[in-house]
Amino acid sequence: MIRVLLADDEELIRAALAALLGPEADIEVVAQAADGRAAVDVALAHRPDVAVVDLEMPALDGLAVTAELAKALPSCAVVILTGHGRPAHLQRMLAAGGKGFLPKGSPGGALADVIRRVHAGDRYVDPSLAAAALSAPACPLTPRELEVLRMAEYDTPLAVIARRTHLSAGTVRNYLAAAVAKLGVTTRAQAFRAARDNGWL
Structure with missing residues (x-):
């Protein structure tokens, strides 16, 4: 019997997944x-064989879990479910283990099949996402530019970002300007959205 943990912040989704897996004779939620x-805490308490986690959840996202x-x-083994997978998400998921x-x-029976595969020691990546990952451009931003851009999400003042990163305000401004230029946009808000949409943040 494959013991499974379901983690999603939407109760309706969790209930639907549990109902979908219910008839499977070799899988138990x-x-x-x-x-x-909570997903990490529950996993440590119940020690499932497979955890099915949503990519976007509060407290910790699926990659952090x-x-x-x-x-x-x-x-x-962890299976990540996503409503909008990006190639960079796939790369980060694989790097996280x-x-x-x-x-x-995905089709209804796909989840049970993937659970069986990963429990047997295999990996599964949706073919269309794998193909997109092979042709996706690499992130043009440096780790420092990404760090500064991540903190600029809520129009955070330069002085606050500088204090949090232990950089001068001028250096923060330069990193943000570089990110804006590299991403071909005109504002740091647009740069943040572009980096987020590509899965780089």
Whole structure:
């Protein structure tokens, strides 16, 4: 019997996934969680074989959950479900130790099949996402530019970003200007959206 944890912040989605897996004779849903932090705690308490986690959850996102479980419970294979997977998300999921990456719009029987595959030690990546990842451009921003841009999300003042990054305000301005130029946009808000939409943040 494959013991499964379901983690999604939408109760309706969790209930639908549990109902979808219910008829599978070799799969048992042993626990559910409504946010990323709870997913890690519940996984440590119930020790599932496979955790199916939503990419976007409060407290910890699916990638952070994957990374924590890879360290704290390496016997648990993680499958990430996403409504809008990006190639960079796939790369980060694999780097975090994830075993499966499946769009939420996949056919009904696909999830059970992926659970069986990752439990057997294989990896599964949605073919269309894998193809997109092979042709996706690399992130043009440096790690420091990404760090500064991530902090600029809510129009955070330069002085605040400078204090948090231990940089001067002028250096922060230069990093943001470089990010704007490299991404071919005109404002830091547009740069943030472009980097987020490409999965670089």
